[in-house]
Amino acid sequence: MDPTDWQIVRSTPLFGTMPQEVAVSVIGNQTVTVHRKGEMLFQQGESANSFFVVLDGWVKLYRVTPDGAEAVVGVFRRGETFAEGAMFIGGRYPVSAEVVTSSRLLRIDGQTLRRRIREQPDLALSMLASSSYHLKALVEQIEHIKLLSAPQRIADFLLRLCPVREGGCTIELPYEKALIANRLGMKPESLSRALGKLRPLGVSVDRENVTIVDIALLKQFIESTERGDEGF
Amino acid sequence: MDPTDWQIVRSTPLFGTMPQEVAVSVIGNQTVTVHRKGEMLFQQGESANSFFVVLDGWVKLYRVTPDGAEAVVGVFRRGETFAEGAMFIGGRYPVSAEVVTSSRLLRIDGQTLRRRIREQPDLALSMLASSSYHLKALVEQIEHIKLLSAPQRIADFLLRLCPVREGGCTIELPYEKALIANRLGMKPESLSRALGKLRPLGVSVDRENVTIVDIALLKQFIESTERGDEGF
DNA sequence: CGCGGCGTTGATCTCTGTCAATACTTGTGG
DNA sequence: CCACAAGTATTGACAGAGATCAACGCCGCG
Numbered sequence: 001m002d003p004t005d006w007q008i009v010r011s012t013p014l015f016g017t018m019p020q021e022v023a024v025s026v027i028g029n030q031t032v033t034v035h036r037k038g039e040m041l042f043q044q045g046e047s048a049n050s051f052f053v054v055l056d057g058w059v060k061l062y063r064v065t066p067d068g069a070e071a072v073v074g075v076f077r078r079g080e081t082f083a084e085g086a087m088f089i090g091g092r093y094p095v096s097a098e099v100v101t102s103s104r105l106l107r108i109d110g111q112t113l114r115r116r117i118r119e120q121p122d123l124a125l126s127m128l129a130s131s132s133y134h135l136k137a138l139v140e141q142i143e144h145i146k147l148l149s150a151p152q153r154i155a156d157f158l159l160r161l162c163p164v165r166e167g168g169c170t171i172e173l174p175y176e177k178a179l180i181a182n183r184l185g186m187k188p189e190s191l192s193r194a195l196g197k198l199r200p201l202g203v204s205v206d207r208e209n210v211t212i213v214d215i216a217l218l219k220q221f222i223e224s225t226e227r228g229d230e231g232f
Numbered sequence: 233m234d235p236t237d238w239q240i241v242r243s244t245p246l247f248g249t250m251p252q253e254v255a256v257s258v259i260g261n262q263t264v265t266v267h268r269k270g271e272m273l274f275q276q277g278e279s280a281n282s283f284f285v286v287l288d289g290w291v292k293l294y295r296v297t298p299d300g301a302e303a304v305v306g307v308f309r310r311g312e313t314f315a316e317g318a319m320f321i322g323g324r325y326p327v328s329a330e331v332v333t334s335s336r337l338l339r340i341d342g343q344t345l346r347r348r349i350r351e352q353p354d355l356a357l358s359m360l361a362s363s364s365y366h367l368k369a370l371v372e373q374i375e376h377i378k379l380l381s382a383p384q385r386i387a388d389f390l391l392r393l394c395p396v397r398e399g400g401c402t403i404e405l406p407y408e409k410a411l412i413a414n415r416l417g418m419k420p421e422s423l424s425r426a427l428g429k430l431r432p433l434g435v436s437v438d439r440e441n442v443t444i445v446d447i448a449l450l451k452q453f454i455e456s457t458e459r460g461d462e463g464f
Numbered sequence: 465c466g467c468g469g470c471g472t473t474g475a476t477c478t479c480t481g482t483c484a485a486t487a488c489t490t491g492t493g494g
Numbered sequence: 495c496c497a498c499a500a501g502t503a504t505t506g507a508c509a510g511a512g513a514t515c516a517a518c519g520c521c522g523c524g
Binding site: 063065066067069071073085086088089094095114117118119120121122124125127128129131132133134135136138139140141142143145146147185223225 | 297303317318326327349350359361365366367371374375377378417455457
């Protein structure tokens with residue numbers, strides 16, 4: 001856990017707002033672990049004893065149905081925390097977690113966390129803020145699935161990846177397209193075609209590289225008459 | 233706030249697990265309000281100063297897009313709390329709330345809640361548990377939209393309304409079908425037709441009354457080869 | 465060089481949305 | 495008490511989005 005890691009941890013909604021010494025008291029001597037693509041962190045239904053901070057890489061959270069179908073409910077990256085909530089609802093993870101890219105994670109023990117919360121009520125407020133953050137993300141995801149078409153959802157996905165606020169840019173898709181598709185609630189084939197439909201709006205795709213001519217066009221596209229494509 | 237109300241409050245995930253005196257200290261002299269169908273409680277983006285316990289009736293939470301389309305993300309009933317999380321994420325409600333049935337609500341002030349949390353760290357743990365409960369509900373909703381067909385989603389909706397664990401029963405739909413449809417991510421017309429498709433599985437509908445011959449059939453239907461209908 | 469995973473493309477099908485017409489229910493006012 | 499209007503639910507015909515199935519191309523890797 002080098003200084004850069006600390007910087008990342010302090011950039012999270014959870015640890016970013018609390019006094020330095022409180023953060024230290026929680027993270028103290030927690031373990032940093034490295035994982036390879038495909039590793040499982042925990043499975044839906046397992047008892048939840050810890051949560052995670054992503055220091056590097058990507059981790060997906062998903063639900064599996066009795067017959068094996070997967071629904072990705074979130075993909076987390078450097079500077080994000082996940083599974084904080086699980087430890088408080090019956091102590092069971094409601095989702096499964098798998099590393100989708102070589103990753104470095106900080107694992108934080110639930111036992112010690114609870115102890116710290118009792119000593120430091122403000123810590124609880126931070127946890128609540130973080131929890132609310134995830135709540136909001138899920139609500140937005142539901143909104144998108146219900147109200148936006150596939151091309152619009154990808155447009156939104158791309159926008160969130162953009163480092164700039166206006167103009168154009170080139171971004172690299174962070175993980176496999178099949179996973180992006182699942183995350184957005186569609187099939188890989190649909191993702192391909194939907195990306196094709198964004199071409200007229202200045203989006204060109206070459207392997208994992210996507211270049212966007214003008215962000216504003218995409219923003220406008222997302223807000224254009226729900227579920228309808230261009231035209232009117 | 234009569235004894236029955238207290239019983240309801242104590243049945244929530246939030247107030248059910250804490251010591252009596254802590255619950256009293258929070259709820260103390262909070263106000264009970266009555267509302268008629270159609271009343272707005274708050275709007276997405278407003279600053280969040282309180283959260284609610286439903287004592288009677290139904291309340292819907294939804295998102296609206298710039299051009300007015302609605303996506304219902306939750307409908308809450310007697311014994312449920314909502315908007316607890318909002319007060320901790322930038323203090324703004326991420327959703328709008330509207331009463332969909334004549335209702336009685338208990339409104340709990342955020343200021344006093346925060347104060348109590350600092351005095352009573354355990355209270356924070358209860359809040360976290362409640363928050364996680366909502367998190368889980370949203371995750372399940374996403375799973376359902378992504379993996380289940382319209383008829384399967386209604387089947388699930390009906391099952392959650394059933395008071396019995398096995399056999400058959402008759403239930404009354406708690407609110408308008410248009411709202412049920414939106415809640416399940418479909419149009420009213422689709423709801424009608426989807427209910428029709430459940431007929432062969434022993435579901436008959438007459439106005440707002442639904443009778444189910446055998447719960448087990450529906451359960452099986454929901455788990456049958458994702459998105460596919462019966463047979464193969 | 466050949467194999468396997470991943471992504472694209474094409475043809476077709478199915479589900480759900482859309483638009484429109486029709487009951488049915490409820491509430492209002494004469 | 496009835497006529498009428500407005501809101502709500504159902505039904506039909508149709509269109510479109512996305513899923514499915516299958517084939518193919520591409521790239522990395524042994």
